Amino acid sequence: MSTRDRDRPENRITRRQALACLAQWSGAAVVWTVSGGVPHALGATRGDEMLKSAGGDALTFVQISDTHIGFKKDANPDVAGSLRRAMADINALPTKPAFVVHTGDVSHLSKPEEFGHAKELLQELRVDRVHTIPGEHDTIDDGTTGYLRYFDHDGNGKSWYSFNQAGVHFVGLNNVENFKAKTLAALGDEQLAWLKKDLSSVSHSTPVIVLAHIPLWTIWEPWGWGTADSAEAIALLRPYGSVTVLNGHIHQVLQKVEGSVSLHTAMSLAYPLPTPGQAGIGEPGPVTVASAELGKLLGTRQVSVVRGRHELALVDTPLDRA
Amino acid sequence: MTIRLSRTATGAALSMLVAVALVCATLARAAEPSQITITKFTFAPKEITVAPGTKVVWTNKDETPHTVASNDKSFASKGLDTGDTYEHTFDREGDFAYICTVHPFMTGVVHVHK
Numbered sequence: 001m002s003t004r005d006r007d008r009p010e011n012r013i014t015r016r017q018a019l020a021c022l023a024q025w026s027g028a029a030v031v032w033t034v035s036g037g038v039p040h041a042l043g044a045t046r047g048d049e050m051l052k053s054a055g056g057d058a059l060t061f062v063q064i065s066d067t068h069i070g071f072k073k074d075a076n077p078d079v080a081g082s083l084r085r086a087m088a089d090i091n092a093l094p095t096k097p098a099f100v101v102h103t104g105d106v107s108h109l110s111k112p113e114e115f116g117h118a119k120e121l122l123q124e125l126r127v128d129r130v131h132t133i134p135g136e137h138d139t140i141d142d143g144t145t146g147y148l149r150y151f152d153h154d155g156n157g158k159s160w161y162s163f164n165q166a167g168v169h170f171v172g173l174n175n176v177e178n179f180k181a182k183t184l185a186a187l188g189d190e191q192l193a194w195l196k197k198d199l200s201s202v203s204h205s206t207p208v209i210v211l212a213h214i215p216l217w218t219i220w221e222p223w224g225w226g227t228a229d230s231a232e233a234i235a236l237l238r239p240y241g242s243v244t245v246l247n248g249h250i251h252q253v254l255q256k257v258e259g260s261v262s263l264h265t266a267m268s269l270a271y272p273l274p275t276p277g278q279a280g281i282g283e284p285g286p287v288t289v290a291s292a293e294l295g296k297l298l299g300t301r302q303v304s305v306v307r308g309r310h311e312l313a314l315v316d317t318p319l320d321r322a
Numbered sequence: 323m324t325i326r327l328s329r330t331a332t333g334a335a336l337s338m339l340v341a342v343a344l345v346c347a348t349l350a351r352a353a354e355p356s357q358i359t360i361t362k363f364t365f366a367p368k369e370i371t372v373a374p375g376t377k378v379v380w381t382n383k384d385e386t387p388h389t390v391a392s393n394d395k396s397f398a399s400k401g402l403d404t405g406d407t408y409e410h411t412f413d414r415e416g417d418f419a420y421i422c423t424v425h426p427f428m429t430g431v432v433h434v435h436k
Contacts, residue, residue, distance in 0.1 A: 073385045073404070109387050109401050136424050140387060140401035183427040223363075224427045283363035284425075286385050 058313075059166035062090050062097045062127075063301040065248030066268035068137060069118040070108035075271035075286035076294060079108075082269045083121055085319050086300050091126045093302070098165060100127050103248035103266060104135030104176070104213030106151065110142075115150040134159050135213040135249060136176040136185065143177060160191050162198050168305050169202045171195065173212040175227045183221065185214055186228035196236055207242040207305055209312075215247040217256050217263050220276035223284040225250055237261055242310040246303070250276070250284075253301075253316050264314060267299040295320030355379045355409065358430065360388050360402070360422075365430035372412060372434055379409045388422040390430075398423075 064086055071079050090100065102122070107114035115138075122130050131153065138147040144159040153161040159174040173195070178188035187195075202208065210216070216233060218226030227233075237243045243261040251268035252275065271286040272294075281287075289297065299318035306313065355377040359366045361384060372378065380390050382402040390408050391398040396418065399408035412418065412434040422428040 075385065109403055137387070140389065140424055185426065222427060224425055283384075284386075285363065 058304045058306045059168060060095050060097050060302060060304045062093075062100045063103060063246050063266050063303055064090075064100060064269055065103040065266040066105040066135065066251055066270055067102070067118060068105055068108040068268070068270035069121070070111060070114035071270050071286075073271075073286060073288075075288045076298075079270045080117070080121060082295075082298055082319065083118075084124065085295075086269050086298075087121070087124050089300060089317065089319070091124075097127055097302070099129040099131060100125055101172075101211055101246065102130060102132040103211050103246055104133050105137040105248060105268075105270075106132055106135070106147070107138050108270075110138055110140040110146050112146060112149070115147065119150050131163075131170070131172060131211070133172045133211050133213055134174050134176055139174075139176055144174065160194065166305070167307065168207045168209055169199075171198065171208065171210045173210060173233070175212045175214050175216070175230075178228075184218075184224055184226050184228040187212075187233055188229070192229065192232050192236075195233060199236055199240075202240075204239050205241055207310075207312075208237060208240045208244070209303075209305070210237065210243065210245045212245065212247055214249045215254075215263065215265055216245050217258075219250060219254065219265075222277065225276060225284070234258070234261060242312075244303075244312050246301075252297075260310065262311075264301075266301050267297065267316060267318065269298050269300075269319075272297040357381065359383055360390075360428075363388075363422075363425055363428055365390075365420075365422075365428060368429070369431045369433065372432065373436060374413055374415055374434055375411065376434070377409055377411045378432055379407055381405070381407045387424060388428065389424055390420055391423045392418050392420040394418070 067083050068079055069083070076082060090097065106118045132151045134144055134147045138144070148157060148159060153172065160172055162169065162171045164170070173187060173191065175187050176185050178186040212227070214227050215225060216227050216230040218230070220226070238259065238261065241260055245261065245263040247263065247265045248268070250265050251271065251273040252265065253267055254265045256263045272289060273284050274281040274287055296318050299316060302315040302317065304313040356370055356372050356379070358370065358378060358380045360380055360382040363384065363386070365380070370378070380399070380402070382388050382404060385404055387401045387403050389399050389401055397410045401424070402408055412432060415435045418432045418434065420430050420432070
């Protein structure tokens with residue numbers, strides 16, 4: 001299918017079709033790609049093949065997102081149980097991941113007991129470290145103050161940070177607080193200045209992986225599914241040969257590739273949300289599905305960086321694969 | 323002289339009555355809080371007009387938490403879970419635009435004038 005064909009409405013793959021397709025691949029993880037904002041399943045084994053060919057020369061970690069600890073409504077009365085299932089899957093991976101990243105909305109209402117419960121649960125992960133960034137549900141009453149009491153990455157009271165591991169430069173951002181344009185959240189000038197300074201010491205051949213809760217590209221502006229000043233952040237990242245942006249917030253897998261920058265949203269571990277601007281829904285609220293369907297819409301993502309390859313292997317795995 | 327005094331007295335009494343009635347009417351109006359429902363990620367109604375002294379009550383009917391925060395920082399709620407309410411009494415005249423800080427695309431205005 002050419003790009004033009006794919007853009008025709010009759011050829012667009014709906015989320016339902018994609019999910020039906022996914023359900024048929026029993027037990028399979030999926031690598032996704034996108035053309036014109038439409039998710040498109042490529043096949044079940046590409047990520048695995050990349051990993052196999054990589055041998056021991058790969059850095060593997062897992063992304064989880066949007067656990068919304070404290071949520072108790074019909075869309076998922078047991079979010080802690082969903083997180084536990086995901087952690088059991090991660091702990092059972094044949095290749096032990098180096099660490100886990102959580103791309104925000106750790107809690108549902110920014111309550112101290114929710115942060116505390118989340119932190120306690122995450123200790124069940126048998127990995128060296130869990131790197132978190134805040135979502136807008138983690139900054140409801142007092143900005144990042146409450147969040148940082150539990151999840152201060154460097155201990156210096158900032159919700160953004162960077163670190164290096166296995167030759168990869170990781171950047172964690174907070175794009176849920178500044179409301180420059182009124183309709184979309186933003187990174188803000190202070191954080192952009194920090195990012196510029198942080199990247200100035202990183203060579204352009206270093207793979208860069210960016211964590212940000214809200215997508216760093218505009219998926220659906222009426223629902224706030226974008227970052228007001230993302231273009232400024234992407235401009236700072238463009239000189240790098242391999243840039244991968246991992247986002248949460250929209251509770252579904254979408255991908256956009258722009259030159260050397262690829263951007264990916266992840267599934268949630270709490271509840272599904274509608275597809276961008278989904279007809280007949282009107283707002284980005286929790287979608288209640290039959291309980292047997294829920295586990296097919298929640299999941300985790302395994303990410304592998306293979307030395308010498310610009311493209312990362314991403315494997316999105318739902319909780320229920322059969 | 324007497325008649326004139328009496329007329330003045332009657333006029334004053336009438337004026338008082340009218341004034342008291344007006345104050346009562348204003349108080350009655352002020353005592354009736356205006357309700358705004360937060361539903362489907364919108365403030366309903368999106369714009370309301372109230373008299374000074376009116377209490378406005380917001381009720382979150384969504385499964386998602388929301389807040390009510392004015393652009394001029396004169397009022398701001400904590401996070402409102404499903405069924406939670408927030409109230410604010412508007413004492414001075416003006417147009418008060420506000421947003422949900424969790425979902426800044428959600429906007430509303432309270433117009434306060436006599």
